[in-house]
Amino acid sequence: MSDKNITCECGHVNPYGTEICEVCGKPLQGDIESKKLLNMRYEGSARRSQTYKTTIIDKIWNFFSSVKVGIWIIILLLVASAIGTIFPQEMYIPPLSDPTVYYKEQYGVLGQLYYDLGFHNLYGSWWYMLLIAALGLSLIVASLDRFVPLYRSLKKQRVIRHESFMKRQKYFGVTEINEDTAELQDIKKALENKRYHVKEEDGHLFAEKNRFSRWGPYVNHIGLILFLIGGMLRFFPGMYVDEVLWLREGETEKIKGTEEAYYLQSDGFILETYDNNDEKFKNAIEESGQAAVAKNYQTDAVLYKQVGERIAGTDPNLEKVKEHPIQVNKPLKFDGYAIYQVDYKLNELQSMSFTMDNKESGESVGDLTIDLYNPEKSYDLENGYRVEVMDYFPDFEFNDDGEPTTKSKVPNNPAFILNMVSPDHPDGEVAFVAIKQNLEPLGENDYKMSFQNVDTKNVSGLVVRKDNTLWILGIGGAIFMIGVIQGMYWNHRRIWIRRKEHDIWLSSHTNKNWYGLKRELESITSQTGLQMPMDQAEQKK
Amino acid sequence: MAQLSSNLLYVAFFIYFAASIIFAISLFGRKWRKSDEETHAKKWGMWGFALSTIGFLFQLSYFITRWIAAGHAPVSNLFEFTTFFGMAMVFAFLIIYLIYRSNVIGVFAMPVAIIVIAYASVFPSDIQPLIPALQSNWLKIHVTTAALGEGILSISFAAGLVYLVKTVNQSKASKSTFWLEFVMYSLISTIAFVVLSLGFEAAGYSSTYQFVDQNEQQVTVDYTLPALAGPNDGEYVSGNEFGPLFEAPGWMKGEKAAHKLNTLIWSMVGGLVFYALIRLILRKRIGAAIQPALKNVNEELVDEIQYRAVAIGFPVFTLGALIFAMIWAQAAWTRFWGWDPKEVWALVTFLFYAAYLHLRLSRGWQGEKSAWLAVVGFVIIMLNLVVVNLVISGLHSYA
Amino acid sequence: MKKKNRLIVRTVILAIVFIAVGYTFYTNFFANESGIVQAGDQAPNFILTDLEGNEVELEDYRGKGVFLNFWATYCEPCKDEMPAMDKKYKEYKEKGVEILAVNVSEPKLTAESFADRYNLSFPVLLDKSNDVTNHYGVGPIPVTFLIDKDGKVVQKTEASLSENVIDSYMKQIQP
Known part of the structure; x- marks a missing residue:
């Protein structure tokens, strides 16, 4: 391979593909006499991927090394992401609606097409994730391929640059030395005052500043790669917990996802709204058309830790950890977990109260309250009166066979089959009691159950979340920001000054902000009596 | 306090207007002034800058007084956000002006900022109470930083526009001249939209229709512009008895879909009328009419300003619209990222400017190509502000 | 090089x-989801009370095969398999196979009246706080775990079972 390397006239051996000698800056490609400005991108160093093409590994590598490919990946991601917002994603359609029909019903043929193409779950699709993976690979490969040679050539650059290199910079000027021309040491000082690092060799100068800004892109790419790794880590076991926890007031529940260790108790759910007559907000609330605007959702929670070994099914041995009002934006945090207030249900049925009445006299012979989550078998009303619960259906309906049954265990529509025992009916009379229903399936009764009232409780909808990837995402984000700022807010500037007989040559280069460089050169040249260099790009026009 | 605040905003608005005119004089006025070009430009440019600064200070006072009046940072609804975005644009312009002293950027940037602020005025400006999710310090940190980033990026649009007006060959019609005119038309349509909205509102126009929405619910919708496009199967209820001339297609069933369509049609038609009038008066393309005034503009400097604005704005935007947004989302919505449309469009904007930077730095897209990209970037930012808020509704409470 | x-x-x-x-x-x-009980795992121990109020501990059944079923009265497929389970229970009880039917956090009364109505002879256990159900990672019911005499889960099934299938399962875990 070594025979393909390029030996410059200064004696330096450059890697194959180099456009500008790493040491002296002599252009190695094209016509040396050309007046065209040099392409200074990556210092004209040999980007490795362009130079070897043999194995399949190299071919894959070279593909992802291309900035063009990288830009295409960005564009594809951009377009795909935008498409995903045309109609709502599956996770944002109303709960319990069937996506197979929802999109067609809501958005017609286009909606159907959207669904058929799988765009309703676009961001979780294999091809979207593959695009992100390709972006990650492109970031790694392209950065490595450019950083290494760029680092090499900036490290190796020498004070004295080839004449042709200097002539072909955007800013280039020749000053004939006269009595106004400052001494070399004064020029050096002027440059140092502008915070340049100045090197001297044989009466020639090389001034450079902010080289670190050239590393900005690579630093921010590292940040992005870390961020993507963080996103990937989520799929590893134990890194991520996302559970929903519905907690009734007064209840203590095991916190799902905490591996048995923690329990949460709700001391109450609070919903506060803004005062509709509040001077400040009156107009806005009226305009919104809502009956009220929520001010606070809060669950007064108590966190417990389960101590010691415990066999499933047995009562936990709880130790109080802390009390914390969980509000939106103020989750309860402990041991890497966070519990968020996300939803609520107001006035869920908790218990029902009845009286047992004598139909004829209309008098009540006793009352009872049935806990809808744990009804008792029998309620003694004294004096020989008793109510037996024969069957209980928390969420009552008739099934296909016409039998009473329950849809779920939540008391949304509680119904009872009760046996009312009285001195006149020692075997009891059977009544079917449900909300707004009172049937006597086995014939006319002498007694009836009269509904009195219900007791309700609020239920908090909480989310239990653990995300062990946050720290790496945070570091990735921070490094990205450092990288972008480093690359964007500083500019790498270089000035070469070369004595050639009775002339002083000056050329200069920056990776961006030529205006800033120009102003700096104006200041330096006016101080030192040098000729302000010409903008050779402008002259061409 | 709230009254004082909105008065301050009016004052700021008119000062911006004056500043734009001054900047225009600094450029166009060269022909009729006797003084030599450089001193003329310098003098009027300085006045333009001074006025812009004063206007900015007035708007800043609006912002502060409204904050005091509301008890929370006034960046919590569309009106507040859009005015703040306009203010951020002016602020970004002031910074760029301090660096580059370019009057021509002011000629384009200030009117764009004015249009943005005028656009804000069509939204209800009542002070709103904050729903629980918005009660966070991250609200102000995230929104202000994001808006500032977008404001700086918008300066890149203004510079790109200058570049295009200056360099696009106006001697014959081409794709470039068409799209340049299209950009002009879009800006004019926004003005038309604002003028029509405020005009009909001042005239007290309102008519109410009733229709069945996607949830099979009977709902009513108030039209503040005469109904060209009525709700699908809608029924007139009360108010002014004009139209509708036709009904919105059946699949547009969202609560406000037909209303939004109606507004869009009015803006487009109104913009077309305004545009046609201007063309009739000028008897040439708007771009061609402005071009001679930019004869002395250094296009390379304008190109650099355009790039510099992206270089400064991109990190600010990323920090505000993605990083701070994620920190807040983690606290308010339990996850730092949830593919909410607004989040996605922030990502789209980020990706677009990332592509812009790679095209410019690695593939040498400068000058005209880069200027067109800056225009597209601004279109994306505007899409995020207008379409995503008004058409695609999500968690962001601005709809 | x-x-x-x-x-x-x-x-x-x-x-x-x-x-x-x-x-x-x-x-x-x-x-598949991790962290839930799968075939091949050791069945986690638990203690629950039955309808009579007796504590039942899984480990006490070492040496016997255990047909561990999770059910509720609102689950139609669960109801469908109950009579067959009861029939096979009577047949295999002698041969060292026990059925434990864990009711998923319904009120005792609901479970009890159901057991009476269906005349179930195997023990019905009450998991009132869903503790065991969650511990076993049971989502939609019915779910049945077949546990061998060494306390190892041989198989997990989420289907409603017919008499023949129950028979073959019982044979599988018969000690």
């Missing part, structure tokens, strides 16, 4: 990326 090193570096980097992405895809699209 240099070229060879370069190829090695490239190969290693690409391999790491491909493996990482492959693993992510695998867990995201193909892998």
Whole structure:
């Protein structure tokens, strides 16, 4: 391979593909006499991927090394992401609606097409994730391929640059030395005052500043790669917990996802709204058309830790950890977990109260309250009166066979089959009691159950979340920001000054902000009596 | 306090207007002034800058007084956000002006900022109470930083526009001249939209229709512009008895879909009328009419300003619209990222400017190509502000 | 030599990326949920009370096969398999196979009246706080775990079972 390397006239051996000698800056490609400005991108160093093409590994590598490919990946991601917002994603359609029909019903043929193409779950699709993976690979490969040679050539650059290199910079000027021309040491000082690092060799100068800004892109790419790794880590076991926890007031529940260790108790759910007559907000609330605007959702929670070994099914041995009002934006945090207030249900049925009445006299012979989550078998009303619960259906309906049954265990529509025992009916009379229903399936009764009232409780909808990837995402984000700022807010500037007989040559280069460089050169040249260099790009026009 | 605040905003608005005119004089006025070009430009440019600064200070006072009046940072609804975005644009312009002293950027940037602020005025400006999710310090940190980033990026649009007006060959019609005119038309349509909205509102126009929405619910919708496009199967209820001339297609069933369509049609038609009038008066393309005034503009400097604005704005935007947004989302919505449309469009904007930077730095897209990209970037930012808020509704409470 | 090193570096980097992405895809699209009881695992011990109020501990059934069923009265497929389960229970009880039917957090009364109505002879256990149900990672019911005499889960099934299937399952865990 070594025979393909390029030996410059200064004696330096450059890697194959180099456009500008790493040491002296002599252009190695094209016509040396050309007046065209040099392409200074990556210092004209040999980007490795362009130079070897043999194995399949190299071919894959070279593909992802291309900035063009990288830009295409960005564009594809951009377009795909935008498409995903045309109609709502599956996770944002109303709960319990069937996506197979929802999109067609809501958005017609286009909606159907959207669904058929799988765009309703676009961001979780294999091809979207593959695009992100390709972006990650492109970031790694392209950065490595450019950083290494760029680092090499900036490290190796020498004070004295080839004449042709200097002539072909955007800013280039020749000053004939006269009595106004400052001494070399004064020029050096002027440059140092502008915070340049100045090197001297044989009466020639090389001034450079902010080289670190050239590393900005690579630093921010590292940040992005870390961020993507963080996103990937989520799929590893134990890194991520996302559970929903519905907690009734007064209840203590095991916190799902905490591996048995923690329990949460709700001391109450609070919903506060803004005062509709509040001077400040009156107009806005009226305009919104809502009956009220929520001010606070809060669950007064108590966190417990389960101590010691415990066999499933047995009562936990709880130790109080802390009390914390969980509000939106103020989750309860402990041991890497966070519990968020996300939803609520107001006035869920908790218990029902009845009286047992004598139909004829209309008098009540006793009352009872049935806990809808744990009804008792029998309620003694004294004096020989008793109510037996024969069957209980928390969420009552008739099934296909016409039998009473329950849809779920939540008391949304509680119904009872009760046996009312009285001195006149020692075997009891059977009544079917449900909300707004009172049937006597086995014939006319002498007694009836009269509904009195219900007791309700609020239920908090909480989310239990653990995300062990946050720290790496945070570091990735921070490094990205450092990288972008480093690359964007500083500019790498270089000035070469070369004595050639009775002339002083000056050329200069920056990776961006030529205006800033120009102003700096104006200041330096006016101080030192040098000729302000010409903008050779402008002259061409 | 709230009254004082909105008065301050009016004052700021008119000062911006004056500043734009001054900047225009600094450029166009060269022909009729006797003084030599450089001193003329310098003098009027300085006045333009001074006025812009004063206007900015007035708007800043609006912002502060409204904050005091509301008890929370006034960046919590569309009106507040859009005015703040306009203010951020002016602020970004002031910074760029301090660096580059370019009057021509002011000629384009200030009117764009004015249009943005005028656009804000069509939204209800009542002070709103904050729903629980918005009660966070991250609200102000995230929104202000994001808006500032977008404001700086918008300066890149203004510079790109200058570049295009200056360099696009106006001697014959081409794709470039068409799209340049299209950009002009879009800006004019926004003005038309604002003028029509405020005009009909001042005239007290309102008519109410009733229709069945996607949830099979009977709902009513108030039209503040005469109904060209009525709700699908809608029924007139009360108010002014004009139209509708036709009904919105059946699949547009969202609560406000037909209303939004109606507004869009009015803006487009109104913009077309305004545009046609201007063309009739000028008897040439708007771009061609402005071009001679930019004869002395250094296009390379304008190109650099355009790039510099992206270089400064991109990190600010990323920090505000993605990083701070994620920190807040983690606290308010339990996850730092949830593919909410607004989040996605922030990502789209980020990706677009990332592509812009790679095209410019690695593939040498400068000058005209880069200027067109800056225009597209601004279109994306505007899409995020207008379409995503008004058409695609999500968690962001601005709809 | 240099070229060879370069190829090695490239190969290693690409391999790491491909493996990482492959693993992510695998867990995201193909892998089952982790952390729940699967066939081959040791069945976690539990203590629950039956309808008579007696404590029942799984470990006490070592040496016997256990047909561990999770059910509720609102679950139609659960109801459907109950009579067959009861029939096979009577047949296999002698042969050392026990049925434990865990009711998923319904009120005692509901479970009890159901057991009476269906005349169930096997023990019905009440998991009032869903503790055991969650511990076993049971989602939609019915779910049945077949546990052998050594307390190991032989099989987990989420189907409603017919008499024949129950028969073959019981044979499987018969000590």
